[in-house]
Amino acid sequence: MDRHRSKSDFRRLTGLSQKTGCTVTETPQSNPFTDVNPYRPSEMPDVATRRTGGLTAICIIAVVLGVLGTLSAAAKGFNVLFGAQVQQTIGSIGAVNEAQRQAQQDMNNAMAAEMKRFRLANSILCVAQLGLCIGLLVAGLRTLGLKASGRQLLVWICVSLLVYEIGQFVVFAFQQLSIAPIMELYMPKMMKGPDGEDIGGEKFGKVIARMSIVVGMVTQCAWTLIKLVFYAVAIRYLRKRNVVALFETSPDPAFAPPEVT
Secondary structure, three states: OHHHHHHHHHHHHHHHHHHHHOOOOOOOOOOOOOOOOOOOOOOOOOHHHHOOOHHHHHHHHHHHHHHHHHHHHHHHHHHHHHHHHHHHOOOOOOOOOOOHHHHHHHHHHHHHHHHHHHHHHHHHHHHHHHHHHHHHHHHHHHHHOHHHHHHHHHHHHHHHHHHHHHHHHHHHHHHHHHHHHHHHHHHHOOOOOOOOOOHHHHHHHHHHHHHHHHHHHHHHHHHHHHHHHHHHHHHHHHHOHHHHHHHHOOOHHHHOOOOOO
16 A cells, blocks of 8 residues: 555656656756866866976066066166266265366266267157066066967067167167267376376276276177077067967966866
8 A cells, every 4th residue: 555655646746746847856957157166177287387498487587677677767767867966966976186076077067968969869768668678577477377468468579679679779889989088088187196196097097988988888788689689589489389389278267167067
């Protein structure tokens, strides 16, 4: 009798489920938008695992150059705006007599007047350097995270910096050549003795003036060449097929579909 009762109960429940549109034995389906398993390993390898050593090095150097370039641009901007006033204030420090103090002051005035010719060019270079270096910093960080937009931005920033560095060095060279005669004129006067007598420092002063110009040109040329080589290598490396493929297989996490169990 229990057996007949259980069969009738099952039929009654089955008929009820058919009327209400529900199935008693149906298992609940998972929701792909809510049922996310945080413990399920991702099918994509980790970013640090997929990123090559060369790409990591380029990104880190780009970030460092971006930070240094931003600080340098801020210092150049301050020098363009207030460099002449600061030089006039501290320019005569170290003079031992009135003649040396006057010679140093005259040299500062002559150099300030000469630098006014390059004020517009230096202002443009300063603004361009600030924007490019901030872009280099942002692009380096995004490329480090294998963002496709970061790689494209880094390539264009490096191309722009190639042009910028060449223009910046040309302006620097003209500035150094324009102030070289001023330094050769006034440095010997600043090397005279306490009483204004010539103690053999005239030739030494000219040597110092010329050597300071030469050292400045060589240092700037070497630093510019290093950066040009890096930008050229970075452009070539970032455009390699296997490097581009890293970014094509790296979807943005914000738009990646959720994982389902």
